[in-house]
Structures are given as C-alpha cells and as structure tokens.
Amino acid sequence: MRLIAVGDNVVDYYEDREEMFPGGNAVNVAVFWKRYGVEEVSYIGIIGNDEEGEHIVQSLVEEQIDVSRVRKVFGASGEAVVALDEQGDRKFVGSNKGGVQSQVKLNFADSELAFISSFQLLHTSVFSHLEKELPLLKQYIDISFDFSTNYEESYLELVCPHIKYAIFSGGELTHEECEALIARVHQLGTPNIIVTRGSAGSLFSDSKKVYSQGIIETDVVDTLGAGDTFVAIFLKEYAANGNAQEAMEKGAAAAAETCQRFGAFGHGKKRGKRIMIG
Template identity: 45%
Template sequence: MKIITIGDNVVDCYLDQGKYYPGGNCVNVAVNCKRSGAEEVGYIGVFATDDKADHLKNVLGEEKVDFHRSRTVEGISGQPKVNLSEDGDRIFVGGPTNTVRHQVKIRLIQDDIDYLKNFHVAHSSCYSFLEEELPVLSEHIKVSFDFSDRREPEYLGRVCPHISYGFFSGADLNEEELERLVSELEKYDLEVIGITRGARPALFIHKGVRYHQEALETEVVDTMGAGDSFIAGFLTAFVETKNIVHALEVAAHNASVTCGFYGGFGYPKALV
C-alpha cells in the first residue's frame, strides 16, 4: 500500500513541558501509515525556514517519509500552543498567525500530479487549505479527507463530491445529531464514512453497512495525534485488505499506542 499526504505540518508546543513535538494532521498520518506497514509514504507540504522546520524534515527522513515535492517558504513554522488537562486531553491555547501556513497555499502542478499517480490514496484535511485542489486531485487518485469537526452542509457540499474516504470527529454529537450527520453524508458517494466519538465506539459506514469499533482500554498520557493515528491505521489496513473489521482493529490499536506517549509520534525538542 502506498499513500501520500498533502497539507499541514506544525510543531505542537507544550507549555507545561517547555518542549515542542512535530505534528500536523498530514504529517501525523504520514508517519503513522509508515509505522503501520505502508510500503511507501510521501508528503507534500509547505516548510518554513526556521529550526523547527529543520526538525520536521529530519524526523520525516528518520521515519522514511519522502517529502521531496514539498515547498519551502521564508518564514516561521506553525506553532500551536498546547496545555494538557488532567486526563491527558490536549487543549490548544493559540499560537502565531504569521506562519508560512497562513501565508501560502499548495497549488498542485503537473509534476506533483505525475508523482502522486504512483500512490494508491492521497490524504488531506480541513487544516490544509487544499479544498480548491480537490477536483483536480480526485481525477487522478482516491482522496481521504479529515474534516475534524467541520460539518456544515456547505462545506460538505464543497468537499464530499471529490473524496472517497471521509473522517469526522463526533465526540460532541448526541445520537440525534449523529444521525443527522449520517443522513447529510448519504447524499454523497463516499466509499467509507468514519466518525470517531471520543471514548464512545467509533461509527464507520461502508457500502451502507454500519460498523462500530470500541476504544481499547489504555492508560492515557496524551491524546495528541490519536485520531490521526486511527485514520492512518485504518487507511493502511483497509486499502491493503479491503477488510473493514480488521482495519478498524488496527486503527483502534494505533490510537491506543499513541495515547501512551507525548506528542503526535514523539521526537521532542526544547522550546527556546
């Protein structure tokens, strides 16, 4: 299985620790796909020119994620500030708004298209500002998209016609709101709908059949990146085997492991 992720990279700055960790939805998914056994993983993003971008690149190299099609823009990396609650939930408390991520968007060119044709699926997210590129992207490759908590009908209508796999965070939804979201998504021809629900069982829908996956019991240190590792485990296993039950088991295991350490996938450095 070969996957490419296109979009955000940041460093998550843990204020209580005085450390930062590499992250961003697309970087987290890329690294966790490789760790889950993907044969080849690529990443296209926009890197800054600071020491934090250097750390991100070094880490991706260590994890065998190919980022050679990425862009470099003069400026600073995204640096969301994070506090942790007593039960390990991450709480974002702002960050600079003059980063390269705020300044530029990725515009796919023919060389990018030629490169990504070597992969089975491309993953992006609502944090990547790639919505304008989805119509072109989806002509050449299946697209996976993490909506996080973006569930407005207008946004769904803009994104869903161009994707195959849609992932949502639904921890805040009651049963009536969950069914309303499912009903809205049924308007589109998605191969897989995945809705994670925090400690409650995740709901996945494939070919009209519903599947539920319980969260595995684990000692939670930090929930940062758990949803991304869930997506990565699911995509890696499902694209390879088409066995959704197995893919959900792999996804739950991945998320459980990620909850056991700080950061999206490790590699802390001191904030200076």
C-alpha cells in the first residue's frame, strides 16, 4: 500500500515542559500510517527556514517518511502552544496561525500530479489551504479531508463534492447533530464520513449504514493526536479490506496507545519560550 499526506505541519509547544513536538493533522496521519504498517508513505508540505521546520522534517525522516517534495521557504514554521488539564486533555492556547503555510500556497506541477497519482489515497485537512486544488487533485487520486470543527454550510459545499472521505471532530455535537451532519455531507456528494467524538467514541457512515465505536480505556498522559491516530488507522484498514467495524476497533486501540505519551508521536525537543507573532 502507498499513501500520501499533503498539507499542514506544526510544532506543538508545551509551555510547562518548554518542549516542542512535531505535529499537524497531515503529518500525524502520515506518521501513524507508517508506524502501523503502510509500506510507502510520502508527505508534501511547506516549512519555514527555522529550527522548528528542521525538527519537523528530521522527525519525519526518522519515521521513514518520504519528504523529498517538502518545500522550505523564508519565514516561521507553524506553531501551536499547548496546555494540558488535569485529565491530560490538550488545549490549544495560542498559535502563529500556521506560519508560512498561511502565506505561501502549495502548487502542483504535472510531474508532481503524476507522482501523487501513484498512491492509493491522499489525506489533507482544513488547515492545509488546498480547497481550490481539490477539483484538480480528485482527477488523480481519492481524497480524505479532515474538517476539524468546520461545519459551515458554504465550506461543506466547497469541499464535499470532491472528496471520498470526510472527517469531523464532533466532540461538542450531540448524537442527533452528528446524524444531521452526516446526512448533509452525504447529500453534498461525499460517500464516506467519520466523526470522532472524544470520550464518546466515533461514528462512521458508508452511505448505507452508520457504525459506532467506543473508546478503549487507557492511562491518559496526553490526548493530543489521538483523533488523528484513529483516522489514520481507520483509513488504512478500511481502504485495505472494507471492514468498517474492524477498522474502527483497530483505530480505537491505536488512539488509546497515543494517549500514553506526550506529543502526537513523540520526538520532543527542548526549546525556550518565544514571542508568538501572527
């Protein structure tokens, strides 16, 4: 299996630990694909020419992710400031709004589109600023898209017709609200929908049936990256065998493991505080 993630990357900076960890939805999904057995994984994104960008790329290299098409530009890499509550739930308390990724757009040459088409699935997210590229990309590859908590009708109409998998963070939604969201996204043309719901587990709809999965209890150190882990493993398993319930079970087990460490996938690096601009 060959899978590719395109778009957002950040360092998650833990103020209390004065430590930064590589992350971002697209990066996290790429890493968990590789860790859980995908043969070839590539990542395409934009980093700044700073210590943070170098740490992101070096961490991906250590995880055996192909980073040959990562772009480096002048400016600050994306950064989110993280705090944890007493239960280990992560809270984002600041950011530089994506750094250079919010200022420089990813474009794809014909040779790169040919490269992308050699993969089975492309994953990206609301934080990757690729909405206008989706009509082009879908001509070459199936797309999974993480909306996070963006449920705005105009945004759904922009993205949903072009993707195979829609992923939402629905921890603040009631079950009825999740069902209404699923129905609307199907109506807009997306055949497969995942809704992660924090401690309430997850839902998946394949247009015919809605499946549910609870969480797997574990000793929680940090919940950062748990949702991305679930999504990565679900997509990998479902694309391989089409068994939704089994894919959800394996995703939940992997997410529980992620909760046992700091950072989405480790690679913490000490760094002092700096002023956030943006």
